[in-house]
Amino acid sequence: xxxxxxxxxxxxxxxxxxxxxxxxxxxxxxxxxxxxxxxxxxxxxxxxxxxxxxxxxxxxxxxxxxxxxxxxxxxxxxxxxxxxxxxxxxxxxxxxxxxxxxxxxxxxxxxxxxxxxxxxxxxxxxxxxxxxxxxxxxxxxxxxxxxxxxxxxxxxxxxxxxxxxxxxxxxxxxxxxxxxxxxxxxxxxxxxxxxxxxxxxxxxxxxxxxxxxxxxxxxxxxxxxxxxxxxxxxxxxxxxxxxxxxxxxxxxxxxxx
Ligand code: GLP
Numbered sequence: 318x319x320x321x322x323x324x325x326x327x328x329x330x331x332x333x334x335x336x337x338x339x340x341x342x343x344x345x346x347x348x349x350x351x352x353x354x355x356x357x358x359x360x361x362x363x364x365x366x367x368x369x370x371x372x373x374x375x376x377x378x379x380x381x382x383x384x385x386x387x388x389x390x391x392x393x394x395x396x397x398x399x400x401x402x403x404x405x406x407x408x409x410x411x412x413x414x415x416x417x418x419x420x421x422x423x424x425x426x427x428x429x430x431x432x433x434x435x436x437x438x439x440x441x442x443x444x445x446x447x448x449x450x451x452x453x454x455x456x457x458x459x460x461x462x463x464x465x466x467x468x469x470x471x472x473x474x475x476x477x478x479x480x481x482x483x484x485x486x487x488x489x490x491x492x493x494x495x496x497x498x499x500x501x502x503x504x505x506x507x508x509x510x511x512x513x514x515x516x517x518x519x520x521x522x523x524x525x526x527x528x529x530x531x532x533x534x535x536x537x538x539x540x541x542x543x544x545x546x547x548x549x550x551x552x553x554x555x556x557x558x559x560x561x562x563x564x565x566x567x568x569x570x571x572x573x574x
Contacts (some may be wrong), residue, residue, distance in 0.1 A: 320555070321562045322542065324570045328530040331564050332361020333530055335459065338562075339366065340375050348379040348414070350449075351387055351537060352458035353407075354385065354469070354515070355399045357498065358528050359461060363406040370411045376435040377413045381452050383445075384418040385460065385469035385519075389484070390509035392422035392433075397499070397506075402555060419445050419512035424469030435484065446518060458522035461527040465490040465551035466537045470513035472551045486510055516551055524560040527552065529569040538565055539572035 325331045329422035339362070343349050349563050355360070369375035397565040400418050422443045426434055449455060460468045462551060465488055469480050472488040479485075487495075492507045520527065529538055540554035542563065548554065555561045 319559060319561070320542075322570075322573075323562060323564045325564060325566050327503075327566050328358075329361050330521045331528050331530050331566050332359070332363075332365050334361075335362045335526060335564050336365030336369065338526065339457065339459070340369050343375065343380055345400065345401075346456065347376065347379070348411045349422070349456045350452045350454065351380055351382045352405065352455040352460075353382050353384050353523055354459055354461040355402050356461040358530055359459065360406065362459070362528065362535035366407065375411075377411050379414050381414050382416045383449055383452075383455060383514070384416075384574060386420040386511050386513040387419045387440075388508040389421050389438075389512065390426055391508065392418070392420065395422070400441055410414075417445070417448060419514070424520045438484055442484065442512060445512075445514075447482045449518065455518075455522040456524070457534070458519055458523060458525045460527050460552075462527060462534055462541070463488075463491055463539050464494055464533050466538055466540055466552045467491060468516070468519060468551050468555075471513045471551045473551060475549060478548045478551060478554075479513075481515045482512060482518060483515055483520070483554065484510060485513045516548075516554060520554065520558055522558075523544060524562070525558055527555060527563045529563070530566040532568045532571060534565070534569040535571040538569050540565070542573065 389397045392400045470485045492504050493506045496502050496504040540550045546553045
């Protein structure tokens with residue numbers, strides 16, 4: 318078990334270092350399989366990757382990416398989907414070999430009642446895990462951190478958390494965080510369900526990099542690194558992984574001293 322904690326001055330530096338580590342890994346293994354998150358935290362990482370590509374210092378043409386999650390019934394064509402976010406941030410700028418997100422909006426899903434959609438999406442979840450396995454598994458999984466300690470959309474739970482990709486119900490804290498970040502606090506605009514890569518699948522990645530910045534993440538960082546290892550703080554489970562690096566800024570590290 319080995320966990321490395323790297324503290325940087327600010328959000329920008331977290332992004333710069335993380336992008337450098339990813340770019341180095343791609344140079345050593347051009348067919349890298351890369352797991353990617355959404356959220357505000359990785360925005361400087363994606364900015365730096367775009368810069369490296371524009372300066373011809375990075376070639377991702379053999380890299381395959383898998384995203385952690387997607388909102389229920391959202392996908393291509395929805396401005397608020399993680400699909401659109403990833404295209405705007407990365408995939409429209411850098412050619413990858415292939416880029417996958419969980420399919421949370423299969424064909425005609427807008428007219429399919431939820432009860433019928435669930436088994437279709439469960440099938441999509443299994444196909445997603447199979448695709449990751451076909452690609453040889455994830456080499457580097459980059460993850461952000463929810464203010465309640467979630468990863469992807471693996472929310473705190475008193476029981477064991479999911480192994481494979483699955484449909485999840487968002488925690489109240491996550492709905493309120495996302496409403497404040499994107500919808501001026503209007504929680505009715507935040508989907509209550511999503512598809513998320515399961516904690517088990519994340520833990521299968523050969524190495525994991527968690528990034529966090531800002532004071533709003535300080536408690537979750539403290540609980541993840543210093544609290545008990547428990548599914549009530551999904552990120553604390555990362556301490557059971559053999560190769561994990563936390564790259565965090567001073568504000569997020571505030572409670573560690
Ligand atoms: C969402 C995403 C997570 C992300 C988290 C934190 O809930 N599902 O993958 O890590 O938000 O987002 P941010 O980086 O904007 O703080």
